[in-house]
Structure formats: structure tokens, C-alpha cells
Amino acid sequence: MRDLVVVGGGPIGLATALYATRAGLDVVVHEPREAPVDKACGEGLMPGAVAELDALGVDLPGHPIAGIRYVAGRRSVDAPFTAGPGRGVRRTALHAALSEAAGREGVPVERRTVRSLTQDVDGVLVDGERARYVVAADGLHSTVRRLAGLEGSRRGRRRYGLRRHFAMAPWTPFVEVHWSPRAEAYVTPVGDDCVGVAVLVDGGGDYDDLLTGFPALAERLTGAPASRVLGAGPLRQRSRRRVAGRVLLVGDASGYVDALTGEGVALGLAQARAAVTAVRSGDPAPYERTWRQLSWRHNALTQGLLATTGRPMLRRGLVPAAEILPWLFRVAVNELARPVVEPA
Ligand SMILES: Cc1cc2nc3c(=O)[nH]c(=O)nc-3n(C[C@H](O)[C@H](O)[C@H](O)COP(=O)(O)OP(=O)(O)OC[C@H]3O[C@@H](n4cnc5c(N)ncnc54)[C@H](O)[C@@H]3O)c2cc1C
Structure with a gap:
């Protein structure tokens, strides 16, 4: 019997498998799609995610990111990263780099869609295995x-993300977030001759x-x-808990607030590491508490920003307010950019 089946071979599933292999666990990934897997994403990796992927031996291509810039009409305000550069990486390039690292470490990836799961006190049966x-x-x-049985409620705004690439040299090393009355557009440099533009909208x-x-x-x-439009959503997904017996949830599967603050990968990597620690200890239950400790800062900031920008007057005032109080904007951005670490 294997130690661990990872369901889903996106970035967080592959990272989970890498952590597990390094922890000496016998692991397999079930992923139906051929690598490199594409997905609608803003494609900006926060400095914490870059450091974590580097430590996992993932060789990241792409373009350095110096920070976040908010833009509304002629107004703009910059928040440079203080914890080192982030990185803009095309989703397919990120997946290829992770797949290569997983291949090097001998992680088996089976082309399977998981459809059934039952468990008892000694183990889990995944499609009969x-x-x-x-x-x-x-x-x-x-x-x-x-x-x-971990699905949460489906209340709340139904926001979607749509992404396309454009063949041009990036005009700035910042991720630009453009605000309109209806939507936000994220412009991320992902190469010397390519920018990605993700639009988020209700x-x-x-x-x-x-x-x-x-x-x-x-x-x-x-x-x-330079690419077709890919979409994802509704972005808001809830889970009731993150652990059920011998099953643990990580990444977007464990719940997602919104792409507004763009650190889904950084958070997912921290969750993956914590889930593997719990599996290795033979007691998954404490992962629930660790997940909450890892996620609350991100969830609170994202929910706060969502609530603010959901009101037209506050939304209009956001960039002018950030211009007047740039230090506050910079503190908020760098709170999200710093590495997601487990409390001691
Ligand atoms: C528009 C948009 C912009 C974003 N911008 C950013 C950003 O700039 N920076 C950032 O860090 N994050 C961003 N995010 C969030 C980021 O994309 C996610 O947090 C990240 O992809 C989560 O990775 P994951 O591996 O958990 O899930 P996914 O990447 O969704 O991977 C899940 C995998 O599971 C597989 N799968 C599904 N069902 C099954 C099944 N039954 N059996 C087996 N396999 C299955 C799928 O094929 C897929 O490969 C954005 C998200 C959106 C929607």
C-alpha cells in the first residue's frame, strides 16, 4: 500500500509530491491532463513562492517582478517588494518546470481522473487503489x-477570471493592476517578449x-x-474543514477567496508543505489548525479588499487613497509578499 496519493497534478499537487518524496514517502500523483497543463492565472509569483520553489529545486523561467502598481486612469502608485523579486512565469512554463523537477526526483504521475473515494481507519480507497x-x-x-464531505456553502459574489497573453516587451517590471468601475486587469510580465493580462469581474x-x-x-x-482566452470561476470556493480522516485538502481545493491579491501559489505551497508534515507524522488532524494559521492573513486581506472594492464609491477612491497613503499600500502589499510560514 502506498503512503500517499496526491489527486491533481497542478502546481500544488506536484509540489506536494516533491515535499513527500523528500520526506521519504512513497507517493503517486493522479492527473488526467498531459503536461504542461495550462490554466487561467495572473501568473505572478510572489517573492515567497519564488524562494519556496527554488528550495524545491524548481528552475523558474520567466521575468522578474519588482512589485505591484495600482493604476486608475492617469493615477498610479507603486509598492516595490522588499523581500526580493517576484517572478512572472507563464503557467505552462511553471507547470513544465515543476514536472521536470518531479521527474528528476522520480515522482510517478498517472494519467487518471479520480472519481471515487472511500476510507476506513487504516486507509483510503481511491478508485479501487x-x-x-x-x-x-x-x-x-x-x-x-x-x-x-468537505464542500462548503456557495454563498457570496460570483467572480470570474479570464486570461490572455500579448506578444510585446513588458513596459515595466511591476505587475500593474488597472481598475475600472466594473473589473480589474492584471498585467504581468512573463517573458522578454510577452505579457499576460488577466481580467477579474463579477x-x-x-x-x-x-x-x-x-x-x-x-x-x-x-x-x-498571442494566446486564446482561458477562464476560471466562480473564484469563491469554500471547504467546511481541511481534514476528513485520512484525506487532507491543499491549494485551491482547500478553499479560495479571490485572485485579487495574487498569491494563491505561495499559499498553496505552504499548505502542501504542512500537509506532508502531518501525513509523515501519522496524525493528519493538526493540519486543520496549521491550515488556518497559514491562511488567515491572506484570507483576511483579500476579503477586506473585496468588500472595499465591491462598493462603487470606495472602489473609485482606492487608488487616490493609496496615492495619499503610499506607505499603507506598501505595507499591505509586502504583508502578502512575505513568505507564508508556519508559526513556531
Ligand atoms: C484569473 C486568476 C488569476 C490568478 N492570479 C494568480 C497570480 O498572479 N499569482 C498566484 O500565485 N496565484 C494566482 N491565481 C491563483 C492560482 O492560479 C491558484 O491558486 C493555483 O493554480 C492553485 O493551484 P492548484 O494546484 O491548487 O490547482 P490547479 O492549478 O487548478 O490544479 C488542479 C489540478 O487538478 C486536476 N484535477 C481536477 N480534478 C481532478 C480529478 N478528479 N482527478 C485528478 N486530477 C484532477 C486538474 O486537471 C489540475 O491540473 C489566480 C487564479 C485565477 C483564477
């Missing part, structure tokens, strides 16, 4: 979360139509699309 533990990293719409919509809400940005991007 027995393992001691399961870590679910199967994304926003996690099948395992549902099968393990209820979804047509990508080109949404871009017209950012006239200066839309004009700059005209004629340069």
Missing part, C-alpha cells in the same frame, strides 16, 4: 472535497468587451494577442 493517505490538490472545483463576460473598460491599456495591447 488503497493508500494510507490522500492529499487533494484538484483545484477550485475539487471532486475529492465533495467526495470527502459574473464573467466577453474578454475583449471587458478590455474596452481600460481604454489606455486596450490601445497598447491592440493587435498583439
Whole structure:
């Protein structure tokens, strides 16, 4: 019987498998899609995620990111990272780099979609195969979360993300967040000749139509699309708990607030590391507390920003307020950028 089945071979599933291999566990990843797997994402890795991936032996391509810039019309304000550079990495390039690291460490990846899961006191049966533990990293719409009875309520705003690339040299090393009355556009440098633009919006919509809400940005991007539009959502996903017996949830499968603050990968990596520590100790229950300790800062800041920007007047005032109080904006950004670590 294997020690661990990781369901989902996205970035957090592959990272979980890497941590597990390093911890001496016998692990397999079940992922139905051929590598490199693509996904709608802002593609900006916070400095903490860059450091964590480096320590995992993942060789990251892409473009350095110096910080976050908020833009509204002619107004803009910068928050440079103080914990070293982040990195803009195309999703397929990130997945390829993680797959390569997993291959080097001998992590088996089986092309399978997990459809059934039952458990008893001694183990978990995943599509008929027995393992001691399961870590679910199967994304926003996690099948395992549902099968393990951990699905949370579906209340709240239904926000969606849409992403496309444009063939052009980045005009800044900052991730620019452009604000319109209806949506936000994230511009991330992901290479010397490529930028990614992710648009976040309530209820979804047509990508080109949404871009017209950012006239200066839309004009700059005209004629340069370099990939098809990919979408994801609703972004808000809840789990009731993160542990059910021998099943643990990590990454987006464990719940997601919004892409507004862009550190899903950093947080997911910290959760993956903590889940493997719990599995290795033979007692998954404490992972629930660790998950809360790791996630609260990110969740509170993201929920606060979402609540603020959900009100038209406050939304209009956000960038002017950040211009007046740049130190506050910089503190908030660097709170999110610092490494996500387990409390001692
Ligand atoms: C628009 C948008 C912008 C974002 N911007 C950023 C950003 O700039 N920076 C950042 O850090 N984060 C960002 N995020 C968040 C980030 O994309 C996620 O947090 C991250 O992808 C989570 O990785 P994951 O491995 O948990 O899930 P995923 O990447 O979704 O991977 C899940 C994997 O599970 C597989 N799977 C699904 N069901 C099954 C099944 N039944 N059996 C087996 N496998 C299965 C899927 O094929 C997939 O490969 C953004 C998200 C969105 C939507």
C-alpha cells in the first residue's frame, strides 16, 4: 500500500509530491491532463513562492517582478517588494518546470481522473487503489472535497477570471493592476517578449468587451494577442474543514477567496508543505489548525479588499487613497509578499 496519493497534478499537487518524496514517502500523483497543463492565472509569483520553489529545486523561467502598481486612469502608485523579486512565469512554463523537477526526483504521475473515494481507519480507497493517505490538490472545483464531505456553502459574489497573453516587451517590471468601475486587469510580465493580462469581474463576460473598460491599456495591447482566452470561476470556493480522516485538502481545493491579491501559489505551497508534515507524522488532524494559521492573513486581506472594492464609491477612491497613503499600500502589499510560514 502506498503512503500517499496526491489527486491533481497542478502546481500544488506536484509540489506536494516533491515535499513527500523528500520526506521519504512513497507517493503517486493522479492527473488526467498531459503536461504542461495550462490554466487561467495572473501568473505572478510572489517573492515567497519564488524562494519556496527554488528550495524545491524548481528552475523558474520567466521575468522578474519588482512589485505591484495600482493604476486608475492617469493615477498610479507603486509598492516595490522588499523581500526580493517576484517572478512572472507563464503557467505552462511553471507547470513544465515543476514536472521536470518531479521527474528528476522520480515522482510517478498517472494519467487518471479520480472519481471515487472511500476510507476506513487504516486507509483510503481511491478508485479501487488503497493508500494510507490522500492529499487533494484538484483545484477550485475539487471532486475529492465533495467526495470527502468537505464542500462548503456557495454563498457570496460570483467572480470570474479570464486570461490572455500579448506578444510585446513588458513596459515595466511591476505587475500593474488597472481598475475600472466594473473589473480589474492584471498585467504581468512573463517573458522578454510577452505579457499576460488577466481580467477579474463579477459574473464573467466577453474578454475583449471587458478590455474596452481600460481604454489606455486596450490601445497598447491592440493587435498583439498571442494566446486564446482561458477562464476560471466562480473564484469563491469554500471547504467546511481541511481534514476528513485520512484525506487532507491543499491549494485551491482547500478553499479560495479571490485572485485579487495574487498569491494563491505561495499559499498553496505552504499548505502542501504542512500537509506532508502531518501525513509523515501519522496524525493528519493538526493540519486543520496549521491550515488556518497559514491562511488567515491572506484570507483576511483579500476579503477586506473585496468588500472595499465591491462598493462603487470606495472602489473609485482606492487608488487616490493609496496615492495619499503610499506607505499603507506598501505595507499591505509586502504583508502578502512575505513568505507564508508556519508559526513556531
Ligand atoms: C484569473 C486568476 C488569476 C490568478 N492570479 C494568480 C497570480 O498572479 N499569482 C498566484 O500565485 N496565484 C494566482 N491565481 C491563483 C492560482 O492560479 C491558484 O491558486 C493555483 O493554480 C492553485 O493551484 P492548484 O494546484 O491548487 O490547482 P490547479 O492549478 O487548478 O490544479 C488542479 C489540478 O487538478 C486536476 N484535477 C481536477 N480534478 C481532478 C480529478 N478528479 N482527478 C485528478 N486530477 C484532477 C486538474 O486537471 C489540475 O491540473 C489566480 C487564479 C485565477 C483564477
